[in-house]
Amino acid sequence: MTSLKNELVGTWKLLSYIEVPIGGDDSLFPMGKAPYGILMYSPDGFMSVQISKEERLLYKSNDKMMATQEEMVSSLQGYIAFCGRYKVDNNNAVVSYIIKSSLFPNWKNQIQRRKIDFEGDILYLKSTEPILSDGAYVNSYMTWQRIDRSIDDFFEESVLGEYTALK
Template structure:
């Protein structure tokens, strides 16, 4: 029998991220309807996730530490990132994250759990406990596609353009 950990190991590209309020309100798209994200699980039990809103404001300065308040808010509100260790419970199909680093400092040294489901190269993750998001308690639903063997065409095209501009 294959373990769920072995099925998770690799790199996953975000297809959708939806939050459903516990109170039954309409679903929310906190990173917009076309977010970009990568989720990585390593064989040695580490994980990392990065999710960004497509339409974040670029900084007028090329200095990452020199931004206007509006630029910083757009950057912060349009990004989710954390990393740490992960463990998988095969019997309950739950992955547990022990977060060691997070853009949101309140998640540092905290635990989060996700229910796991697969359909081919698609991974579905659902939060097992509600989180607070924009004043509402919500459950998150994320859909990921395995990308280990697929080249990200957007990234590849952008790199080719940048390389062709250099002398």
């Protein structure tokens, strides 16, 4: 039997992120309907996730420390990031995150759990306990697709393509 950890290890791109209020209200899209995200699970038990809204404000300054209040709010409210250790419970199909660093400092040293389900190269993650989001308790539903590309493909398309265009 293959362990769920072996199936999780790798890099995943976000397809959708939806929050469903536990009170039965309409579903929410806190990062918009076209968010960008990357989720990574390493074989040695570390994980990292980054999710961003597409429409965050650009800073007027090129100095990341010189943002206006409006730019900082847009930046913070339009981004989710945390990393730490993870552990998989094969019997219950649950992954637990032991968060060591987070953009939202209240999550540091907290544990969050996600129910795991797979369909081919698609990973479905659902929060097992509601979280507070914009004043309401919600369950989060995320759909991820495995990225199956070599680092050479990335450099060839992204870095080298941009470098060549500049010449």
